[in-house]
Amino acid sequence: MATDQVTAAFAKSLGLPESDITEHLAYGSIKEWDSTAHMVLIAELEDVFDVMLDTDDIIDMSSVAKAREILRKYDIKC
Amino acid sequence: MNLIEQPPYGLSHNEKAPRLLHELKALTEHHRQACPAYARVLSAEGQWESSDANDLAQLPWLTVPLFKQRELRSIPDDAVFKVLTSSGTTGSVPSRIFLDNDTAKRQSQVLVRIMQEWLGKQRRPMLIWDHPSVIQNRASFSARGAGIQGLSFLGRHHTYALHDDMTLNLEAIRTFHKRFAGTPVFMFGFTFMVWRYGLQALQAQEIHLPFEDAVLLHSGGWKKLEAEAVSARIFNETARNQLGNLSVHNFYGMVEQVGSIFVACEHGHLHCPSYADILVREPGSWRVLPHQQAGVLQVLSVLPTSYPGHSLLTEDRGRILGEDDCPCGRTGKYFEALGRMAKVEARGCSDTFENAGGSQ
Numbered sequence: 001m002a003t004d005q006v007t008a009a010f011a012k013s014l015g016l017p018e019s020d021i022t023e024h025l026a027y028g029s030i031k032e033w034d035s036t037a038h039m040v041l042i043a044e045l046e047d048v049f050d051v052m053l054d055t056d057d058i059i060d061m062s063s064v065a066k067a068r069e070i071l072r073k074y075d076i077k078c
Numbered sequence: 079m080n081l082i083e084q085p086p087y088g089l090s091h092n093e094k095a096p097r098l099l100h101e102l103k104a105l106t107e108h109h110r111q112a113c114p115a116y117a118r119v120l121s122a123e124g125q126w127e128s129s130d131a132n133d134l135a136q137l138p139w140l141t142v143p144l145f146k147q148r149e150l151r152s153i154p155d156d157a158v159f160k161v162l163t164s165s166g167t168t169g170s171v172p173s174r175i176f177l178d179n180d181t182a183k184r185q186s187q188v189l190v191r192i193m194q195e196w197l198g199k200q201r202r203p204m205l206i207w208d209h210p211s212v213i214q215n216r217a218s219f220s221a222r223g224a225g226i227q228g229l230s231f232l233g234r235h236h237t238y239a240l241h242d243d244m245t246l247n248l249e250a251i252r253t254f255h256k257r258f259a260g261t262p263v264f265m266f267g268f269t270f271m272v273w274r275y276g277l278q279a280l281q282a283q284e285i286h287l288p289f290e291d292a293v294l295l296h297s298g299g300w301k302k303l304e305a306e307a308v309s310a311r312i313f314n315e316t317a318r319n320q321l322g323n324l325s326v327h328n329f330y331g332m333v334e335q336v337g338s339i340f341v342a343c344e345h346g347h348l349h350c351p352s353y354a355d356i357l358v359r360e361p362g363s364w365r366v367l368p369h370q371q372a373g374v375l376q377v378l379s380v381l382p383t384s385y386p387g388h389s390l391l392t393e394d395r396g397r398i399l400g401e402d403d404c405p406c407g408r409t410g411k412y413f414e415a416l417g418r419m420a421k422v423e424a425r426g427c428s429d430t431f432e433n434a435g436g437s438q
């Protein structure tokens with residue numbers, strides 16, 4: 001299921017268990033999601049969903065919910 | 079309207095100046111309340127009452143070395159998201175710049191907005207004119223490493239052009255060229271490194287790797303290059319000879335004001351974005367000099383709320399060339415940087431503030 005793919009990508013990139021990945025989890029709110037992890041996350045999402053994210057997307061991706069919103073813009077169901 | 083929401087090069091003087099003054103006065107008050115060390119410096123200096131400043135020249139400023147001497151921050155311990163350090167010369171105490179989540183976020187937003195002007199929104203394949211350990215060695219995470227890391231998120235397929243011993247990594251460069259020569263690419267490096275270990279090395283080995291659409295952004299002063307009589311024109315011509323269709327842009331910025339960078343346009347003029355500004359002061363008297371006259375650069379930025387770095391006297395010289403009338407069409411002040419101040423001038427200027435802040 002696509003929903004799980006987003007959660008799994010976050011868990012893998014941030015090095016956290018999937019149970020910690022809530023929709024409201026926000027960039028910078030935990031030490032695991034810093035600017036370095038953010039780039040790992042972007043690369044992972046691009047890889048999993050075969051999409052090219054632009055610089056606006058990277059800046060806008062401030063939470064898990066926001067990540068889904070951005071991916072949906074590219075017609076990805078998640 | 080807040081300046082941070084504006085496009086980077088679209089405001090005229092009349093639109094920008096009152097807004098900038100308003101935001102910088104508010105920041106001065108904010109930091110005066112939130113950072114006791116900053117408040118002490120201001121009160122020791124006496125004449126600074128930002129509430130009655132009616133132009134930018136009257137706003138208080140700090141000198142850059144003060145961030146080495148004192149812990150200047152306007153946020154509590156638990157709000158610190160990241161600490162940037164710049165060591166400058168070996169053995170000296172590093173500057174420490176305290177960022178919270180909001181300030182870090184604003185820095186990235188503004189950096190992206192400025193860079194989109196020169197690179198577009200796409201993340202281009204990125205060739206970095208440096209060696210990879212500059213970023214891997216976390217223990218000595220230098221200003222250079224931080225600069226590379228800060229810009230990396232604008233690119234993809236990051237490729238380092240140099241080996242650890244600073245020789246060309248020809249295999250990596252050729253692979254990058256083969257794959258991306260026909261597509262838009264982004265190159266980045268520090269001016270001296272790009273010149274000495276990149277362009278000169280390519281030239282000496284007569285290697286030509288033409289790219290069809292590349293943007294080369296490089297930061298750092300021209301001083302070392304001027305000693306070798308290398309002007310911006312020679313630098314750019316050499317870059318195009320070796321690497322094809324390149325647009326080359328120098329930029330000026332500092333660790334103390336990450337995000338607020340000044341990028342040179344196609345005419346070689348460093349442009350102030352909507353979020354930042356420049357004043358030029360005469361060493362000694364510290365009065366603001368008119369356009370065209372060279373002095374010490376003061377940089378203003380609306381970004382920092384977590385540390386009092388919104389108005390800083392740098393140790394660099396420069397002069398303002400004009401405002402709103404650059405032939406490239408971008409609005410705002412434009413200027414040139416003229417390298418570091420002479421040691422004696424620099425010492426005079428930090429003495430002023432050591433004395434000013436000495437009563438704590």
Ligand SMILES: [Zn+2]
Pocket residue numbers: 343344345347349404405406407408412
């Ligand atoms: Zn211009």
